[in-house]
């Protein structure tokens with residue numbers, strides 16, 4: 001009764017363990033040179049942020065009285081003095097400060113993107129799956145929120161409640177979930193019509209389970225891509241705010257704040273004060289963009 | 305004895321709002337299923353046939369509350385499924401299962417075969433241990449002809465026929481009483497179609513399943529059904545026991561469908577006369593007055609535009625004012 005030719009070919013195909021759609025994507029990603037380059041860059045930046053302190057000869061707060069007042073002459077990058085990246089305008093070690101700034105920038109980027117992803121995915125998938133009036137109301141709300149000049153609101157919040165890193169995290173995350181919600185909703189709508197969703201509904205699987213088991217796993221590709229592209233946007237937003245002087249509070253710093261300071265003193269000839277933070281800033285952004293692009297290429301071809 | 309499933313005056317109407325309509329303009333009504341009656345006994349198969357867009361899938365969805373329907377769908381002579389709330393309906397969803405048209409699309413690409421087949425068990429039998437669940441899944445896989453080592457594979461690694469076996473295993477793992485098959489073989493190669501139909505027949509005999517078997521041509525239905533119902537624009541045109549329908553079709557639409565079925569013998573095939581159906585399927589939003597088939601019927605008279613023919617309640621019922629065998633004048637050119 002059982003067809004035999006069909007089965008034999010299938011057993012020959014491969015190993016016992018199934019080749020998941022993820023495995024295919026991983027293979028394509030590993031073959032993508034730009035993406036792998038981006039990944040290596042990111043690993044380097046992350047290692048710098050996490051373990052860079054080990055090499056530092058000074059803390060990020062300490063003023064080096066030896067170089068104070070003669071920054072241009074003595075504060076330049078040098079192995080001998082222990083200031084690998086030189087010092088800032090006040091004689092603080094720029095290496096330690098860059099490590100610390102990179103930590104903050106990465107944290108703001110990652111935490112902000114995570115908030116955006118979690119809130120946006122739940123919101124968008126619910127609106128798209130439930131549909132009808134609920135969907136209209138939920139998405140209309142997003143339209144309204146989107147019309148708010150968020151940068152203005154965030155700046156206002158920072159001015160009102162003081163410059164706190166928590167507000168920065170939350171603010172940056174809450175701004176960006178809306179775009180995520182729209183993307184996820186659109187994808188959910190197109191998934192909803194697929195027969196496997198109908199099959200689950202016909203069997204009586206509850207709506208939240210369908211969203212968690214059938215919708216979200218099929219959106220992970222889109223979500224992953226969008227997240228990696230969102231992180232650098234978060235970092236840029238934070239830098240912009242720091243550039244305006246409203247970001248994290250001294251002695252803490254971020255890449256944006258360092259760049260801002262470096263740009264302010266460039267006229268005195270202390271190019272390293274701009275150069276090093278800018279280098280790490282650019283490396284981080286490139287890393288995320290290349291990885292995001294690679295992810296998109298790796299996940300795209302078959303599914304959509 | 306009451307039937308397993310007793311459907312009375314089932315109607316499914318979709319409100320269609322066109323782009324640019326004002327919120328207060330009444331939407332147009334698309335009557336996808338327009339008053340269908342039938343009974344189905346346990347262990348028997350009803351074949352449902354009709355052109356694309358005649359409402360076959362909507363009928364299937366309406367029966368199990370996947371789309372809002374009106375009328376009565378009486379299950380085992382006691383419960384009207386359409387009167388149940390979503391929560392009350394859940395219990396019955398394990399007793400009525402569905403097999404879908406597109407085998408690959410009906411399987412979640414991110415789940416393994418084992419997870420897919422286990423889903424109904426997880427939903428309805430959370431009391432089962434995971435070993436017991438695995439045992440049942442394995443038994444079901446064997447029953448539909450899937451090898452045990454395939455359990456961790458993903459759908460895209462399988463052929464269409466195998467995907468449909470997975471779909472069948474998922475539908476049967478709860479040991480339902482009724483299986484609704486919505487064009488289960490239309491997307492498969494002809495050589496595989498017969499295997500899947502045979503599998504369904506075997507399973508039906510062994511498990512005592514009742515089936516509603518949807519297809520768009522009569523040849524597939526012929527092998528599997530005890531009764532056949534022919535639909536057109538959401539209405540029943542003819543319904544009869546299989547032998548009666550194939551030996552003595554009464555409705556001109558059934559006759560036209562039948563003449564389109566190829567005959568295996570090439571000589572007979574060449575000599576065969578077909579009834580050509582003129583024109584396109586009318587829009588279900590603006591069906592013809594009177595008999596919905598009249599715009600394409602070779603037998604249509606002026607009365608057909610005034611009176612809506614009713615199929616009645618006989619075992620062999622025909623919704624036509626002038627039922628009877630094909631007349632010579634209705635036959636088209638030789639093929």
Ligand SMILES: Nc1ncnc2c1ncn2[C@@H]1O[C@H](COP(=O)(O)OP(=O)(O)OP(=O)(O)O)[C@@H](O)[C@H]1O
Nearest residue numbers: 318334336355356357358359360361362363520588
């Ligand atoms: N959700 C819906 N909203 C609006 N109209 C619908 C909906 N589902 C189906 N229809 C319409 O109802 C009619 C019947 O559709 P249905 O899918 O039941 O046909 P079918 O007989 O299954 O066709 P096929 O053989 O192509 O599967 C069609 O005109 C279709 O456009």
Ligand code: SF4
Nearest residue numbers: 595598601608624625
């Ligand atoms: S009622 Fe008239 S139009 Fe309709 S099928 Fe019969 S003969 Fe044809």
Ligand SMILES: [Mg+2]
Nearest residue numbers: 360361362486
């Ligand atoms: Mg259909």
